[in-house]
Amino acid sequence: MANQQEIKYLVPGLERGLQLLLAFGGQHRELTFAELHRLVDMPKATAYRVVQTLEYMGFLQRNPRTSTFALGMNVLRLGFEYIASLDVAQVGQPVIEQLRDSSECSSHLAIRDGRDIIYIARVSAAGSRINQVSIGTRLPAHCTSLGRMLLTDVTRAEFEQLFPQERLPGNAPDRLDNRETLWQMVQQDKARGYVIGESFFRHGISSIVYPVFNRSGGVAAVVSILVPSGEVPHSARERLQNEVRLAADKISGLLGYLSKAS
Known part of the structure; x- marks a missing residue:
């Protein structure tokens, strides 16, 4: 109300x-x-x-x-x-299925709607015991690694419109609650080009997140995998990062994005 x-x-x-x-x-x-x-x-x-x-x-x-x-x-x-904006789910579904198979981790596609992220596609790894989100699930963007990557596409003015208060919504313990801290994290994520969240949203669960770009170069969505560990194993970190990055690049290409490298 x-x-x-x-x-x-x-x-x-x-x-x-x-x-x-x-x-x-x-x-x-x-x-x-x-x-x-x-x-x-x-x-x-x-x-x-x-x-x-x-x-x-x-x-x-x-x-x-x-x-x-x-x-x-x-x-x-x-x-x-609006329906055309959902094409990322259609072209991305088979890609995240391949990502699930190669990484052996549950994979997701999500978009941003205001201060929330919305899961638009997901596939579970075989035998996964992680409590999976369903398609259409909304989570606060500032609480998740996926949301941080999606926020890299907003300007400072847009960011302050989304979060007009210095204190971020929600008061859960151990949860990021400062707007300026979030902004600095998002800028670091943008410069890095990806996010590795280790127990950021849920203790004992890590994620690797890469952006999906649309034809005009804006962040249309994010691809992620869930690693059932408090930290991404160093022995597998580079391989898993590369697989998520390749999946994101493939979906971006299907959406008509031409990277500077290409």
């Missing part, structure tokens, strides 16, 4: 426009203005102005023959662009 401080900053016109768009669904693909007005809680004159605005902007389209409204192309375009 939004608190009163948050509610006072809402934009009424935007809220009404979105409320009206949400009236459309599987059972209401086309609606007359009268039907729309019955479904939304706003004065008739206000609803009329909102409909006119949405039609002008292409979010609604009018059928002159039936005098009904339907969702316009701009709504579809927003949806298609």
Whole structure:
């Protein structure tokens, strides 16, 4: 629930426009203005102005023959662009399966949504006893090695918008809670180009994380493996790093990214 401080900053016109768009669904693909007005809680004159605005902007389209409204192309375009952003899961799934087989470690793909990371693909190692996350699981970005790598793509201004307080959210013991410390860690991760988190999120579990880049060079996702050890064994560290890096490079290439080296 939004608190009163948050509610006072809402934009009424935007809220009404979105409320009206949400009236459309599987059972209401086309609606007359009268039907729309019955479904939304706003004065008739206000609803009329909102409909006119949405039609002008292409979010609604009018059928002159039936005098009904339907969702316009701009709504579809927003949806298609979001779906296109999920291509990383489609192209990445077989790659992280290969990574799982070569590393013998559980492998994951994750993206960032605001201050959270979202797991969009995962494969478990044979006989793994690590409690696996499921696809769609959200975790705080500042608490995880994957989140730190995903945050390397934000500017300082964007970072401070995400974390406006000096103290980071959450108060779990032994958890990173200082914004400036996190920023410095993220800058070090960015310069290094990868993250090795040893018992960073969960005691006794390590991870190796590399970024996946999109066509424009932005961080689209991260690839990681989970190593069931408090530290990554030094005898296997270089090999495992190389396998995760190659997997990330392969997915980046499939997304159209051309590295400086290539």
